Amino acid sequence: MNAVKRHVVESYVGGRWHAASDGVTLKHAVTGSAIASVSSDGIDFGATAEYARAVGGPALGELTFHDRAAILRALGKYLLADTAAFYELSTATGATRSDSWVDIEGGAGVLMAYSGIGRREMPNAKIVVDGEPVSLSRDGSFLGTHILGPRPGVAVHVNAFNFPCWGMLEKLAPTFLAGMPMIVKPASQTAYLTELMVRSIIDSGILPEGSLQLISGSTGDLLDHLGPQDAVAFTGSADTARLLRTHPTIIANSIRFNAEADSLNAAILGQSATQGSAEFDLFIAEVIREMTVKAGQKCTAIRRVIVPANMVGDVEQALVAGLAGVRVGDPANPETDMGALVSLDQRDEVRRSVDSLRGVADVVVDSCDFHDVDERLGAFLAPTLLRASDSRASAVHSIEAFGPVTTIISYDSAADAVDLAALGKGSLVASVFTPDDREAAELALGIAAHHGRVHVVDEACGGTTTGHGSPMPQLVHGGPGRAGGGEELGGVRSVYHYMQRTAIQGSPDKITAITGTWTNGSRRNDNGHPFTLHFEDLQVGDAIKTDSRTVTIDDIEAFADLTGDHFYAHMDEEAAKASPIFNGRVAHGYFVLSAAAGLFVWAPPGPVLANYGLDNLRFATPTYPGDDLTVHLTAKEKSLRAGAGYGEVRWDAQVVNQNGETAATYDLLTMVACRGEGESS
Numbered sequence: 191m192n193a194v195k196r197h198v199v200e201s202y203v204g205g206r207w208h209a210a211s212d213g214v215t216l217k218h219a220v221t222g223s224a225i226a227s228v229s230s231d232g233i234d235f236g237a238t239a240e241y242a243r244a245v246g247g248p249a250l251g252e253l254t255f256h257d258r259a260a261i262l263r264a265l266g267k268y269l270l271a272d273t274a275a276f277y278e279l280s281t282a283t284g285a286t287r288s289d290s291w292v293d294i295e296g297g298a299g300v301l302m303a304y305s306g307i308g309r310r311e312m313p314n315a316k317i318v319v320d321g322e323p324v325s326l327s328r329d330g331s332f333l334g335t336h337i338l339g340p341r342p343g344v345a346v347h348v349n350a351f352n353f354p355c356w357g358m359l360e361k362l363a364p365t366f367l368a369g370m371p372m373i374v375k376p377a378s379q380t381a382y383l384t385e386l387m388v389r390s391i392i393d394s395g396i397l398p399e400g401s402l403q404l405i406s407g408s409t410g411d412l413l414d415h416l417g418p419q420d421a422v423a424f425t426g427s428a429d430t431a432r433l434l435r436t437h438p439t440i441i442a443n444s445i446r447f448n449a450e451a452d453s454l455n456a457a458i459l460g461q462s463a464t465q466g467s468a469e470f471d472l473f474i475a476e477v478i479r480e481m482t483v484k485a486g487q488k489c490t491a492i493r494r495v496i497v498p499a500n501m502v503g504d505v506e507q508a509l510v511a512g513l514a515g516v517r518v519g520d521p522a523n524p525e526t527d528m529g530a531l532v533s534l535d536q537r538d539e540v541r542r543s544v545d546s547l548r549g550v551a552d553v554v555v556d557s558c559d560f561h562d563v564d565e566r567l568g569a570f571l572a573p574t575l576l577r578a579s580d581s582r583a584s585a586v587h588s589i590e591a592f593g594p595v596t597t598i599i600s601y602d603s604a605a606d607a608v609d610l611a612a613l614g615k616g617s618l619v620a621s622v623f624t625p626d627d628r629e630a631a632e633l634a635l636g637i638a639a640h641h642g643r644v645h646v647v648d649e650a651c652g653g654t655t656t657g658h659g660s661p662m663p664q665l666v667h668g669g670p671g672r673a674g675g676g677e678e679l680g681g682v683r684s685v686y687h688y689m690q691r692t693a694i695q696g697s698p699d700k701i702t703a704i705t706g707t708w709t710n711g712s713r714r715n716d717n718g719h720p721f722t723l724h725f726e727d728l729q730v731g732d733a734i735k736t737d738s739r740t741v742t743i744d745d746i747e748a749f750a751d752l753t754g755d756h757f758y759a760h761m762d763e764e765a766a767k768a769s770p771i772f773n774g775r776v777a778h779g780y781f782v783l784s785a786a787a788g789l790f791v792w793a794p795p796g797p798v799l800a801n802y803g804l805d806n807l808r809f810a811t812p813t814y815p816g817d818d819l820t821v822h823l824t825a826k827e828k829s830l831r832a833g834a835g836y837g838e839v840r841w842d843a844q845v846v847n848q849n850g851e852t853a854a855t856y857d858l859l860t861m862v863a864c865r866g867e868g869e870s871s
Contacts, residue, residue: 199228199381202388202404203238205245213407214378219284219530220520222567226382230407236415238373238403242344246371246400251340253398254315256832258367259308265396266301269294269387276355276387283354283380284530284569286521289484292660294387297356303663304363304685311682314829314837316340316369319705320691323698330711333701338689340369343419345688346412348434350425351377351532352487354384360663360679361423366401368688370421373412375405377426379532413437421446421688425489428452428672448687449674450667452590454614456494457658458607458633460624465504468649473623474505476647477596478512480659481573482528486594487536490619490659493590496607499600506577506598510555513573519561526561531569531593540593544574550583551576551597587613604629608636616671621645621658642669642677706730708826708842720825721792724865725837728797733824736789738848741777743815749781777813782854786845790823799836799861807856811847818848826857836861 199216200209213229250258273294280290312318320336327333345365349357358374365372376384388404391397405412416422416439424434424447431449434440440447457477463469480492497505521529531537544556558572576597578586586597587610601607611620620641622633625648634644643666645658661667667679677683694704698711707730714733717723723732750756758765759776766772783804792798813819827840841858 197226197382199226199385199406201230201233201406202392202402203233204241204403205399208233210407216379216382217533218282218568219532220281220522220563220568222534222569225282228378228381228407230405230410233405233410235405235410235412238405239344239412239415239420242371242373242400242403243342244400246344246398246402247340247342247369249398250366250369250371250401251316253369255308255312255318255367256314256829258369259305259312260832261396262301262308262363262366263305265391265394266298266305268394268396269298269301269390276383279383279386281522281529283351283383283532284485284521286526286529287524289521289529292483293353293355297353297359300356300360300363300663304367307664307681307685308367312367312685313827314832315706317705318686318689319707323701323709326695331697332695333698333709333711334693334695335701335705335709336691336693337705338686338691341419341421341688341690343370343417343421345370345372345421345423346375346409346416347372348375348409348422348424348426349377349384350489351379351536352484352489354380355387357425358384358387360661360667361425362402363663364679364684365421365423365688366397368685370688371401371403373403373405375409375412378407379536381406413439416440416443416445418443418445421448423448423676423678424674425450425678426452428674431674446687448668448676448678450489450618450669450676450678451672451674452489452592453617453669453673454493454587454590455490455617455619455658456496456611456614456637457492457621457623458611458637459495459497459501459505460622460626460629460633461498461604462626462629463624465501465508467625468652469623469625469647470504470508472647472649472652474508474512476621476623476658477509478516479657481513481575481594481596482516483659485528485531485571486573486596487531487592488659490661492596492621492658494586494610494614495596495598496601496610497598499602502577502598502600506554506575509575509598513555513558513575516558516573517561518558518570518572519563523562528573528594530563531571534569537569537571537593540571540591540595543589543591544576544595546589547576547585547591547597550580550585551578554598581610582613587615604632604636607633611637612640614640614672616669616673616675617641618667618669618673619643619645619658621647623647625649640670642666642673702731706827708824710842714822714824719792720823721790721798722796723862724797725828725830725839725862726865728825728828728839728862730825730828733822734790736821736823738818738820739785739789741781741785741813741815741817741819743775745781745785746775746777746815749778749784753778753780755780772812774814777815777817779809779854782809782813782819782845783807783856785819786821786843786854789819789821790843797863799863801858801860803859805840805857805859807854809854810852813847813853817853819845819853820847821845823858830864831861836863838862
């Protein structure tokens, strides 16, 4: 097994590394030998918070969402380029190579995922316009809209011991993308691995100064120095979450608080997933995996195995057989399936929890062979399988043994299974394994209100599922009740948690000026045909009113023949008149769009490179033969694609008839070249 040199775990605050002379001794999870000490003594926590606000905040504020997304991508690639030192040190936490992959490379992957989210789903700007404007007056002269903007505060991240890398990075990604500096406080047990990664990040020079600080050891009086613009995100036990949530400063300043806490997550085997089915086998494999990955030290691990009463014996037998094949021992050995718990204290805590469960559950398995280690020195614990003697016993649904421990619980009906899952009083995730669609719907919808995520597995996705215990950056990670009531991940949802949503009211011109998005009723600028302007020269509000085109029966019939769309409303006068919608034959909606393009498109080669889509298309009034169509086309939004040589331009298109009635409205999306870049038609 790898030897780890003992050292003092340092903090990074105020732009420099800080080491305390005395601290808590940290021990190797496998050998029990002392490997490090950790303390935050001597840190001025008020100055640390102010440094984040005064230095990190302004530096991040200079960047757009796309700028920050590019930095996240660069940081993710940097961390993935050389991971050897992380893996070597990770074995001291008791983690196997596969455990460490989730923590180290999975964490860097979250940075890459949020980089993509920022580039795809957020503008190349410093604020987000949230939804369409709402008219607050009859004549449209007074509007309201919502924006999401930066908060001039600091985010404090208090992380758990089980994922010292991923736990930090999955909070860092949305916080950084939102433009908020952060102070990271890892759990002391594994702070040495977090420190190693933070050193790598700081040495890279990729992040703006002040955007990331590290406190190794106690947070001291840090929370006392937080204000209403700050935020706290916590991962850990439900008891500690409650303690932090009720901190006087957090309450007094209504500080935004997000918690992801432990929970009694469940896996439910459907009644139709009988022994021999693919779903039964997938269920058994997933339970064993969740018991043994990270030695069961995951907030998302399966703690309750809820199975039909008539299948308890089959499930128990299959789990016993599967667990017999799990190799427990030195995590540095590639053949090891499960390593040690993080510390002897943690092992003893799990043992106490198991002892508390023994009164309501029978032990099925609680022993194994340990390979290449002295289990008396290391924090080793055999995978432990229990069977509840009373399915509704309170302890089964309230005591979490945070290790390789799970309990089989029987149910009689789908409704009974839903009730049992709900007895956990809120969980991060539950899995449902069934081949039956109706059963899947009944169980999934029944338990949805009690869980942050419902993971439904059948044979079709058995080979591609990301797993019960694997939170994905694009989806919510959190849960109601005991699970903390937060949403630590979830794509842009988690980014918005660190931003302020504000309602803006004013005239159309002022709404346009504030948001950078042209609003209906705002001034339109006549600077010639806007399709002749390069991206830098085009301004929001630049517009054209086209000539008119008269729609004829010949147009409608030619379009029908060209496309094959001979829908009766376009081709049959009598049938069209009989419709409750039309007064006779009407033009195809897509003909209206095509005719509109013919009116506003600039035909010669120019800065507009391509049309890549339409959004928010609505056909408001039917277009009849004889109608005259005119288009108002206005530059609505601009977003530069850094380094691409072009930007994306969103245009507001309004097609009106001779009576001033709107025939169609939509947003046209184009790519427009920057000056000096190649042009095409």
